[in-house]
Amino acid sequence: MTQPNFHEARWNEPILMELGSPGERGILPPLAERRVRERVGTADALVPEGLKRKRAPALPEISQMQLLRHYLRLSQETIGADLNVDIGLGTCTMKYNPKVHERFVRDPKFAELHPCQDEDTLQGILQIIYDTGEYLKAISGMDAFCLTPAGGSQAIYANVAVIKAYHQSRGEGDVRDEIVTTILSHPANPGAAATLGYKVITLYPGPDGTPDLEALRAAIGPHTAGLLITNPEDTGIYNERITEFVSLVHSVGGLCAYDQANANGVFGIARAREAGFDLCHFNLHKSFSSPHGCQGPAAGAQGVRAFLEPFLPVPRVTFDGKKYHLKTDEPLSVGYLRKFMGVPAVVLRAYAYIRSLGPDGLKEAAELSILNNNYLIEKLLRIPGLDMPWAPGKRRMEQARFSWKGLADDTGVTTDDIDRRVVDYGYQSYFASHHPRIIPEPFTPEPVETYSKADIDAYAETLAAIADEARTQPEIVKTAPHNAALAHRIDESALTDPDRLVTTWRAWKKLGKR
């Protein structure tokens, strides 16, 4: 049995606000030149009386070395994907992020570009953005791309906004007030639809694990604005009848958007176009490899068929055969999603990724992600108490959702216990499922193509070892983690009671006094 022989750094770092001492400085900003001061006088005289800051902000006062040390210690108490086998974080596509891409992002020729610069000074980066859009057209079969969404969820929002603008342009904006999605779709699908004012209808899976087609038939009609659907969903089960879903929605005048946040299993294998979709989106930080940065900055790419292009967000990068331009005057556009051009650093990395893999490399990535997943499934299903609900015997695409219900019934050890216990073995927390957990005690690994056979074997062995612990010494799992940065479990009730919420150190101090 694999023994945990890992211990995360445990520095018990004080909260930064408690470090340093009055008068210490971390960095010195420049002061105005003497000739400037002589000409304009003191800054104090330039500030209107009513706007003068009365009390200095109680920020830390700490020297540079001590500040660096604090943050390095906190970094050691964080298990980034570079440091572990991050197979457990399914749906997130935690593939390797090539270090060379960070060189491009840090190059001042990119990092110090201002978004309002003259187009003539941005031709290189505009070409990168434009070409990335062209590549995504080939990968998806869609006709036009917008790369300004600042994350996958914002790309979903952009798709809903385009659906809305399209129906409004046809005078049907008020009538078509319903969006259909599925319970296993990412929560931003219903979330974005509701944000834009839609009633949301949610389909549940049938016995084969794919959304119920008959439920869709019953749900749609003249009020349907669109369908937001994922294939495969987090279960990894490919919906073989996807074209019937799309055709049904089209038959009542609705549009269909394909959530391809995770497209890692379909590069060169299946495309949104062939399935008949009107819109799709990719999470560029996932399938196209950008570091996830403690949850962003990320980027989404929104793809549409030609008839929806006029509604895409601005700005759009265009090419006239000689020069690249930023186009903002699009009368039917849904407008800006985010200031400027989204998150070009992620587009830049996606460009480099596509260029380094090429058409065959991308397809190989998809094939290996499928192979790795089915190989992992084979290993995991040998663990007593771990099952893969729905569609038994059917192969999965690039990820799969499992259930620890059998183990939990036998031992009382839950998926949340195991999720904490994996940390003791040097793994990042895993992804159970979005809410609601319609599969009990869920667990969703995604062994992307950058993990080796040995990585996958070791991961599977670790889960088997923990399952074994659950049967032989369950307390060690239930009381986990033992080797993490935090030596004690938190009082979770402080996270659910609005009266005890503390998001700042000043609030903590006040709460103590209350």
Next chain:
Amino acid sequence: MPEKTRVCPYMPNSVPAVKAAMLNELGLSSVDEIYKSIIPDHLLFKGRLALPEAIESEAELCGHMSGLLRRNTSCDEAISFLGAGCYHHHVPALCDEIAGRAEFLTAYCGDTYSDHGKMQAIFEYASQMGELLDADVVSYTTYDGGQAVCSSLRMALRLGAPDRTELLVPETMDPQILSQARTYCASAGAIVTVKAAANGRMDLGDLRAKLSGKTAAVFLENPSYLGFLEEAPQTISQCAHEAGALCIVKPEVASLGVLESPMNYGADIVCGEIQPLGMHVQLGGGCGGFIACAQDKKLIEQLPTYLYGLCPTGDPHSFGCGRALNWRCSHGSRENANEYFGTESGLWAITAGVYLASLGPQGMKELGETIMQRTAYAIQLLSAVPGARVHPFGGAVFQEFIVCYDDAGMSVAQVNKALLARGIFGGLDLSGDFPQYGQSALFAVTETTTAAHIEALAAALNDILGGECA
């Protein structure tokens, strides 16, 4: 068949022998047997993706990328006066060091136990923003300052529902954020612009005329997008409160070492942009937003993003963090959530924390002072340029001001081309978004803009606008 030696360095299992061994364990001979068994034939893509051939070696990829990036001219290679919501500040080396740490750079949504350090770093970001803003509650970072404004406006609409459906905003506000907000708020309310007085500030008469029982919030930028400061913002917040509406204010974070936080002149919600706090401009990609408010349950429950909460543990000297009140977010309750929500800009929260701790209270004060003094210097020097009407609004500014070229009979586009030829990125052309101000440009000055830069700009404008007078 020759042995495959050009194996992609990012795909260990593409080694033929390894792949074969894995397939063998599955009783298969090729991967397509898997997907052809589950994807109907008519959905399979039969062609080869129409993409350029792979650039296999890292060396050649570097050559290719630098060839493209070389075609850009960056702010480091010019004298830049561009701002408009994204600022070329100095980024402390410590910010780059921490933002580049693999642990932070490549972590994702790990939680309390695997990522205690990340959780603490984000809590410390919020804690420092709380001090800067004088606010007890600070959210996880949003996509950008515009998203923070949009969500703040929706918070007000939810709190005012069902009667209060109007949002009053200044007509001088950031036009991109206004565009974001129009789409974002359309299903819940209407955005109504309040006229600007001759000095650019919000026309109080128009504000009072438009305030009613239907007003959910009055929104204010201070400094405004056009640089000037609302010098009596409490009048505006009082007007809002008297009408039963909320007051939402977007300050400029780099100003808050010298300028008062809007929390202290009547703001109920403070929101804005954190890019100035240690993020490179990155073509606008360095943006991230914040939302802050008082420890008021009514407001807290309307926040749509993650909140990182500090929790006690079994040890009185140790704390942990977790994500709090998740039912507010779409991750917790899908369409019943306040708003949708996703992966936004966490790394920038950590980086901004490093920045604020580096500068400290004295550094933030000096930063604000230097910017104010150099901006005043720029206004004075440029005011002497014939043909340039500089800061026609008058009064106090922070960091930005407009210059109108109407008197010189030149367009901003013409002036900017001439400036670019002299290695200067002139102010942003406002003539499209604000035609009422003629051919005006928005100039920004930061602590990286030196007196020499400003003098070079004045000399160039002298040359371009009034060559014969110079």
